[in-house]
Each structure stands twice: as C-alpha cells, then as structure tokens.
Amino acid sequence: MHADFDAELAKNPPDNINTLAPVGYTGFRWATQIDPLWNAYYLALVIEMGPAIEQARIPVSEKSVFSYRFIKPETDGRIFEENVNWRAFMETSYGVAEEAAKKATERKAARKAGKEESTEDANESPYVILCDISDFYSRIYHHRVENALKWLNAKPDVVKRIVEVLQVFSGTVSYGLPVGGPASRLLAEISLNSVDKLLRGEGIRFCRFVDDYRIFCDSKEEAYQRLIFLSEKLFNEGLSLQKTKTRILTAKEFMDESKLLMKFNQAEEENVTEEEKLLRLAIHFDPYSDTRVDDYEKLKEQVSQVDIAGILGRELEKSRIDPTITKQAISALRVLEGEQRKSILSSLLKPDNLHTLAPVFSRLMTVLRGLYLDLDSITQDLVDTALIGLVEKGSHIIKIDLNLAYLVQVLRRRCSQQTETLFVKLFRSNTNPLVRREIILAWIAWRHNHSLTDLKKHFKALSKWERRAFIVGSYILTDEGKFWRKHNDDSFDPGEDVVREWFADRFNKNPDAPL
Numbered sequence: 011m012h013a014d015f016d017a018e019l020a021k022n023p024p025d026n027i028n029t030l031a032p033v034g035y036t037g038f039r040w041a042t043q044i045d046p047l048w049n050a051y052y053l054a055l056v057i058e059m060g061p062a063i064e065q066a067r068i069p070v071s072e073k074s075v076f077s078y079r080f081i082k083p084e085t086d087g088r089i090f091e092e093n094v095n096w097r098a099f100m101e102t103s104y105g106v107a108e109e110a111a112k113k114a115t116e117r118k119a120a121r122k123a124g125k126e127e128s129t130e131d132a133n134e135s136p137y138v139i140l141c142d143i144s145d146f147y148s149r150i151y152h153h154r155v156e157n158a159l160k161w162l163n164a165k166p167d168v169v170k171r172i173v174e175v176l177q178v179f180s181g182t183v184s185y186g187l188p189v190g191g192p193a194s195r196l197l198a199e200i201s202l203n204s205v206d207k208l209l210r211g212e213g214i215r216f217c218r219f220v221d222d223y224r225i226f227c228d229s230k231e232e233a234y235q236r237l238i239f240l241s242e243k244l245f246n247e248g249l250s251l252q253k254t255k256t257r258i259l260t261a262k263e264f265m266d267e268s269k270l271l272m273k274f275n276q277a278e279e280e281n282v283t284e285e286e287k288l289l290r291l292a293i294h295f296d297p298y299s300d301t302r303v304d305d306y307e308k309l310k311e312q313v314s315q316v317d318i319a320g321i322l323g324r325e326l327e328k329s330r331i332d333p334t335i336t337k338q339a340i341s342a343l344r345v346l347e348g349e350q351r352k353s354i355l356s357s358l359l360k361p362d363n364l365h366t367l368a369p370v371f372s373r374l375m376t377v378l379r380g381l382y383l384d385l386d387s388i389t390q391d392l393v394d395t396a397l398i399g400l401v402e403k404g405s406h407i408i409k410i411d412l413n414l415a416y417l418v419q420v421l422r423r424r425c426s427q428q429t430e431t432l433f434v435k436l437f438r439s440n441t442n443p444l445v446r447r448e449i450i451l452a453w454i455a456w457r458h459n460h461s462l463t464d465l466k467k468h469f470k471a472l473s474k475w476e477r478r479a480f481i482v483g484s485y486i487l488t489d490e491g492k493f494w495r496k497h498n499d500d501s502f503d504p505g506e507d508v509v510r511e512w513f514a515d516r517f518n519k520n521p522d523a524p525l
Contacts (some may be wrong), residue, residue, distance in 0.1 A: 011051050011504075015171055020036045022177055022503050025474040026046035026188070027444045029411045035330065041412065042188035047505045048175065049191065055172050056193040057089060060163040063200045068210060072096055072101050075206055077220045089192055099219035103138075104268050106215060106226050109259040110136035136226065137233040141240070141256040143249050144222035148195065150201050151185045151248045152176050158200045172197070185248070191375060194437065195220075205243045212239065213290040226261075233258045284317045285335050291316070293341045294338050310345045315499070319354050320343050328364050337373045344377060351381070352389050357398035361403075368407050375416035384425040388428055390424055398422055398432055411442040422452030430458075443473035450479040455524070457486050466494060470501075478509045485517045 012019045021120035031041035044052065064080040076099035079091040085432045098126065106269070112159050114136050147214075152173055159169040176197075180186045187194040198220065209216050214236055215226040225240065227233040237258070241251055259267070291312055321339045325331045340358075343351055358362060367374060378393060385393070400408050408414040418436070421429050429452075453461040462483045465472075469480060481502075483493035495510065502510065516523070 011047070012054075015174075017039045018504075019174065022505070024175075026179055027442070029444060029473065031189075031412050032286055032369065032371070034333070037056065038410075039145070040186075040190065041190065042179070044179065044188055044191065045505065047195075047508065048179075052172070052179075053173050053191070053193040055168050055175070056196050057083065058168045059159060059162065059163055059172070059197060060089065062162040063159075063196055066162055067199065067203055068206050070087075072210075074210065074216060075199075075218050076102070076198050077218065078192070080196060090195075094193050096219055097224070099217055099224075100268060103217045104265060106198075106217070107136070107138050107261040107268075109119055110226060110228075111265065136228055136261040137230055137232055138261055139223065139225040139237055139240075139249045139256070140257050140259065140264070141237070143244065144251065144252040145197060147189045149185060149249055150187050150198060152180070153184060154247055155187075155197050155201050158203060174497045194361070201247070205240070205247065206280040208243050224264075230258065236345065242470040251318050258283065259394075264311070284321050288318070288321060288335065288338050288342070291338070291342070293338060293344070302388070306345065313345050314341045316342070318346065319350065321355075322354060322358065326357070326366055326367075331366060331369065333369045336367065336370050340370060340373050340377050344381065352386070355385075356390060356392060359392055361396070361399065364396065364400065364404070365407065370405055371413050372416050374391075375420050378420045379416075379423065382420060394421060394424070394426065394429065398428055401432060401436070411440070411445055414440070415442075415444045415448050418448040418452065423457075425452075425456040430456075434461075443475040446473070447475045447479045448481060450476055452469065454479070454483040454486060459487055461485060463490065469498070474505065475501070478506055481506055481509050482513045485513060485521075508515065 024047075024071060026045055026048075027043040029041055029043075030038045033039050035452070060080040067079075067098075068075050076094050076096070079094045080089060081091050082302065083089050098288070155176070156173045158167060159172065161165070176187065177184070179188055189196055197419055203220070206218065211223075217224045223240065225233075225236050227236055238257070242387075244250060274298060288445075291309075293309065318339050321335065325336050325339070343354060345355070358367065364371070382393065400417065401414075408417055414436075421432070433449045433452055437446055450462075450465070462480065465480060467489075469477060472480065481495070484494055486496070
C-alpha cells in the first residue's frame with residue numbers, strides 16, 4: 011500500500027462502516043469502523059508524525075493539556091503516556107480552583123484585618139468556566155489538520171497521504187475525523203494546538219482534555235471575557251462550544267461539584283455513599299497478566315464491599331439514569347457471584363428496565379457477551395428471551411444498527427431454534443454490513459454449513475466486511491470450501507488475501523478450535 015499508494019487507494023479503497031451511536035436518551039453521534047488494513051496504515055502514517063506532533067504541543071510539564079500525549083511506541087502497543095489522562099485533568103483542575111479559592115479567602119481576611127486597601131472587586135471570587143466543543147471530531151476541517159501538520163516541517167509526503175486518506179474516509183467532504191482510534195485522537199490534538207497556544211499567550215490558565223475545557227478566572231467579568239476569547243478562536247477553526255454545557259461557576263461551586271470524582275484516591279471517609287465507593291474502583295481485569303489470579307481475587311473482594319444491586323436499583327427508579335455510575339455498576343457484574351449476578355440480571359433484563367438503560371445498552375451487551383458462557387442455562391434463557399423480545403417488539407433501542415450488532419454478538423454465544431430463525435430474518439431485512447457480518451460470524455461459530463453454502467452463491471454481491479467473514483466460514487465447509495477458495499483466489503482483494511492467510515494458519519493448527 012505504501013509503495014504504490016495512489017494506485018492502491020484507487021483500486022482497493024477503504025470500505026468503512028458508518029453508523030449512529032447513541033448519546034444519552036435522544037442524542038446521537040456518528041461512529042466509524044474503519045477498514046482494518048487502511049486503519050493500520052492510517053495509524054502508521056500518524057505514528058510517523060507522532061514525535062513532531064508531541065514536540066509542537068504545550069509541554070506536559072505545564073499541566074495544561076492532558077489528552078493523548080504521544081510517546082515512543084511501547085512493546086505492548088501503547089503510544090500515549092498513561093499518567094497524563096482524564097484523572098490528571100480533573101485533579102489538576104480541582105487543585106488550581108482550590109488554590110485560587112484559598113488565595114481569595116486570604117485576601118478577604120487581609121482586607122478585613124485592614125492589611126490591604128479596599129478595592130472595587132473586594133467581593134469578587136475566583137471563577138471556573140466549564141465548556142466543551144460541539145461535535146468536535148465531525149467538525150474538524152481537513153485543511154486545518156493539513157496546515158497544522160505542515161507547520162511541523164516534517165515528512166511532507168506523509169502529511170499528503172494522511173489528508174488523502176481522511177478525504178476518502180469522509181466521502182470526499184473536507185471535514186470530519188473518524189471517531190475513535192488513536193490516529194484520529196492525535197490528529198484532533200494537533201488541530202487544537204493553535205488554540206491552546208493562543209490561550210497560553212494571553213496568560214489564561216486553563217486545563218484541557220480532548221474537547222473539554224476548564225478555564226480559571228479571577229472574577230465573573232474576566233470569565234465572560236475569556237469565554238468570548240475562546241469562542242472566537244474556536245470559531246476561526248470552524249468549531250464552536252456547546253451552548254447547553256457551557257457554565258461559569260465559582261471556584262467553590264466547581265470544587266463541590268467535582269468532589270465525587272476527586273475522592274478516588276482519598277482514604278475512606280465517614281458518610282461515603284455506595285456510589286462513591288463504586289466510582290473509586292478500577293474495574294479492569296487482564297486475563298493474560300502473570301498475576302491474573304491474584305488480580306481477579308482482589309477485584310472480587312473490592313466489588314463485594316459495594317452494594318451493586320442497591321446502586322442499580324436506585325438508578326432504575328429514576329426517569330434518567332446516571333450513565334457513569336450505571337456503566338461502572340454493570341461492569342462490576344463480571345466479578346459477582348453467580349446467584350447475586352443472576353438476581354441482578356433478572357431485574358436489568360425486564361423490558362421497562364432495558365429501555366431505562368438505553369444510554370448504556372452497549373456496555374450491558376458487552377458485559378453479557380463476556381459472561382454468557384459462565385451463566386447457567388436458566389439465566390441464558392432469560393437473556394435470550396429478553397433480547398429476542400426487543401427485536402420482535404420492534405424496540406427503538408435496536409433501531410440503531412450499532413445496538414443491534416451488539417445484541418447479535420450476545421445471542422450468537424448459543425444456538426437455539428429461536429435465535430436461528432431470528433438471525434435469518436435479520437439477515438434478509440437488514441442491509442447494514444455491521445449487523446450482517448455478525449450474523450455470518452454466528453453461522454460460523456454454530457458451524458451452520460447449510461447457511462454458509464446458501465450464502466456462497468451471493469458472495470460477489472456481499473460487502474467487503476461480509477466477504478471477509480465468509481472467507482473464514484469457508485474453512486468449515488471442508489472440501490467444498492477448499493474448492494471454492496481455489497476457484498475464487500484471483501478475485502480476492504489484498505484485505506481478503508490477508509484474512510485467508512491468517513485464518514488458514516490458525517485453522518490448520520487446530521481445526522476443532524472454537525470459531
């Protein structure tokens with residue numbers, strides 16, 4: 011691809027899947043799953059620019075910009091500094107506001123004691139602006155990215171290729187980065203670098219994480235001036251602030267609002283809520299770690315001290331759940347004991363509750379997908395019945411193709427007559443390759459030769475995503491699949507060749523391994 015870039019881009023262009031992803035109960039954002047080969051190439055190009063991008067940004071030591079600080083790629087694949095993150099952003103913001111509030115209190119005390127002359131703003135307090143950019147990724151102009159990269163004066167050919175790939179990804183329109191993935195994250199950062207430096211040049215103390223800003227001011231008047239300044243500079247970049255999320259708070263109000271998040275690393279306190287206990291936990295388990303057994307037992311012990319059922323019960327009583335708390339509680343299901351987990355799932359999977367959980371539906375499906383084979387048959391039946399019911403009743407939740415794809419991933423964990431019939435109907439009625447690919451992968455996992463043999467006749471009409479899945483499936487068709495691959499070998503594109511070679515090696519090593 012790199013050796014003959016223009017020809018490859020014309021002959022085998024990326025086939026990305028674009029779909030809506032829900033945000034809250036009524037909002038949506040545009041999400042992209044990038045063609046895997048082109049995604050790898052896109053990332054490689056951006057990594058080439060990584061050192062130059064990082065060098066051009068405000069240094070980490072200034073504690074202003076906390077998102078996606080590039081490092082030399084590690085052997086485990088990390089390309090961003092782990093300790094410069096959202097938590098550091100929140101802790102630093104809290105600390106700056108706390109220091110400002112402390113100094114304001116000291117000044118007031120000094121004035122009261124007559125040690126300082128009275129001033130007109132004697133009653134003013136420090137303020138914090140909280141704001142974020144509206145539709146950030148989807149509104150980034152490619153020429154702004156291109157200019158920012160060119161200013162780095164490094165690897166002009168790489169810059170040219172990055173911009174050409176972005177234009178193909180976006181359907182030739184001149185704006186929008188694919189949401190998600192480290193390559194887009196780093197390009198988004200360099201696109202805001204000019205605004206960061208303009209803020210610093212004005213002597214404005216700020217903290218930023220991706221599109222979230224915290225700007226610190228000595229008075230309300232100064233807060234409005236700085237908000238106007240930021241809005242103007244973003245507007246010059248084709249961006250704007252979200253009106254409904256822009257707020258000006260006193261430093262004390264900001265600190266009070268942030269206390270829940272700031273208690274993560276603090277010792278246990280009196281009157282701490284179950285929700286606060288939950289949010290302190292880092293619910294992450296690496297099954298490949300050398301200390302995985304000890305890590306799992308430690309996490310299990312921590313989760314056992316939190317009333318997960320009570321937290322979820324309180325959330326479900328609300329008309330609108332708190333997504334942060336609910337996601338964390340759902341994630342905790344991974345390490346709960348069987349009966350407790352079964353009881354909670356029986357509540358979560360009630361039709362009304364599933365609709366209440368709509369903003370975190372994908373998290374619930376991801377957790378269920380991982381837990382499914384550990385559940386007893388009765389609980390598996392409960393899961394199947396609830397999810398099939400959503401489809402059969404035409405729930406608005408699965409009108410979103412991304413949610414439907416997550417649902418299919420759960421149901422494909424076990425084959426049943428009901429699920430098989432449902433998948434056939436969905437494959438015929440749904441045109442989204444994201445959903446159809448998941449159904450093909452289900453047929454492969456179930457070793458449904460009849461479904462794959464029937465699909466073989468329509469191979470050339472399938473999307474690239476479906477074709478690649480079918481190539482994997484052809485290996486369970488034994489001689490029939492072998493003859494088919496030989497007959498179609500010349501028609502496979504480079505991505506399909508990669509899939510065939512990868513799976514052939516895996517299949518030949520262990521033909522009976524789960525698919």
